[in-house]
Amino acid sequence: QVNQAELLLFSVPAYACQRRTTLVNHNTALTDALSLLAENAELSEEEGRGVAFRRAAAVLKALPSVVTSMAQLEGLPCLGGHSLRVIRDVLENGASHEAETTKQSERYKALKVLTGIFGVGAKTADRWIREGIHTLQQLRESAQTLNRAQQAGLDHYDDLNQPVSQTEADAIGDIVQKAVACVLPGAQVTLTGGFRRGKDTGHDVDFLITHPEEGREVGLMPKIVSWLESRGFLLYQKTTRNSYLESMDGPGRPASNMDRFERCLSIFKLPDVEPQGTKEGPISAAPQKRWRAVRVDLVVSPISQFAFALLGWTGSKLFERELRRWAGHEKAMSLSSHALHDNTQSRYLRASSEEEIFAHLSLEYIPPSERNA
Ligand code: DCP
Ligand code: MG
Numbered sequence: 001q002v003n004q005a006e007l008l009l010f011s012v013p014a015y016a017c018q019r020r021t022t023l024v025n026h027n028t029a030l031t032d033a034l035s036l037l038a039e040n041a042e043l044s045e046e047e048g049r050g051v052a053f054r055r056a057a058a059v060l061k062a063l064p065s066v067v068t069s070m071a072q073l074e075g076l077p078c079l080g081g082h083s084l085r086v087i088r089d090v091l092e093n094g095a096s097h098e099a100e101t102t103k104q105s106e107r108y109k110a111l112k113v114l115t116g117i118f119g120v121g122a123k124t125a126d127r128w129i130r131e132g133i134h135t136l137q138q139l140r141e142s143a144q145t146l147n148r149a150q151q152a153g154l155d156h157y158d159d160l161n162q163p164v165s166q167t168e169a170d171a172i173g174d175i176v177q178k179a180v181a182c183v184l185p186g187a188q189v190t191l192t193g194g195f196r197r198g199k200d201t202g203h204d205v206d207f208l209i210t211h212p213e214e215g216r217e218v219g220l221m222p223k224i225v226s227w228l229e230s231r232g233f234l235l236y237q238k239t240t241r242n243s244y245l246e247s248m249d250g251p252g253r254p255a256s257n258m259d260r261f262e263r264c265l266s267i268f269k270l271p272d273v274e275p276q277g278t279k280e281g282p283i284s285a286a287p288q289k290r291w292r293a294v295r296v297d298l299v300v301s302p303i304s305q306f307a308f309a310l311l312g313w314t315g316s317k318l319f320e321r322e323l324r325r326w327a328g329h330e331k332a333m334s335l336s337s338h339a340l341h342d343n344t345q346s347r348y349l350r351a352s353s354e355e356e357i358f359a360h361l362s363l364e365y366i367p368p369s370e371r372n373a
Helices: 028-043 047-061 081-093 097-104 106-115 122-130 136-141 148-155 166-183 220-230 303-314 317-331 354-360
Strands: 188-191 205-210 234-241 262-271 291-300 333-335 340-342 347-349
Touching: 028 047, 028 081, 028 097, 028 106, 028 122, 047 081, 047 317, 081 097, 097 106, 106 122, 136 148, 148 234, 166 188, 166 205, 166 220, 166 262, 166 291, 205 303, 220 234, 220 262, 220 291, 303 354, 317 333, 340 354
Parallel strands: 205 291
Antiparallel strands: 188 205, 234 262, 262 291, 333 340, 340 347
16 A cells, blocks of 8 residues: 555756745755755855755755655755755654764854854854864954954854844834935835845845935945944944956946945844843843844945846845856856846846846746745
């Protein structure tokens, strides 16, 4: 007698940008194990392995029901030998031995703690670990010089490692909205990143800012930053002019209006918006902190690039990577957060909405809530 459930074969297209991936995941046991191994590979600067695990996890996230046997995975894309071994282990033993061992390894734990500091990437964390620094305490006691970002990251470590709620994201949105309305009336603020995809928590809050009249957005970021700074909303900020022009040696030169992208990586000082009842500990003499630090990313884009910027900043990271891979491999096009270049026709394709970009790429439109690959 054959189990009916085991006859349920799944079918999904090869690229994540061809699939609808909601936040409902029927296979968290499998995807958690694969995501942990992906993260470990990324932290070890093994990008290829990281992507392979991410793609495998994304395929499982897109399945309409729970996987109960290896036979159901027949014909699914992106499941390499290593990922299949991990999946088999979870299905047969309830957990992946490799994922569990990794999670408990001193190196992984140290990499997690150290890269949990804003401004610290895998390279820096690896160097510190080789110098015997595995914990925040050891880092604080060491003679390591920290840059301004890392110092701010260390100062606000606990706040920045606590997920941002939707209520907090909304409160930040109100502040940014007010700042933008004051310094450039008519400019528009759009929430991007995970919150635009419908996630109810995030590691930061991402905003894209533009003005309906091309060129009016020039010089906007410093004004927003001054407004926020003068009112005490910023604990840290670093504004970088976009390096798009300098980095362009690929397909043709961009139009001259493409060097105007600016990005501000910041840490907001957000007055308390969540109910405080549960946070109350034993009565102490110390004055209560009435704010918390939140990572906020601000990006300014000219309206002509807005659709590309919106698509590029909405994520997920894997969805973005897959869009670019699809564009390059299947359409001979180059997609960025600025533009879409058709390499065959040697020209840029215009778009004023995300829908148009999907259409240029011959992809079915996938709304933000279904880009959670
Ligand atoms: N992004 C990008 N280039 C960068 C940084 C981000 O293209 N240098 C894009 C991909 C991300 C999106 O912007 O999906 C937002 O970046 P986040 O790191 O904030 O990712 P999410 O918002 O998706 O996740 P989280 O909820 O953890 O903030
Ligand atoms: Mg984000």
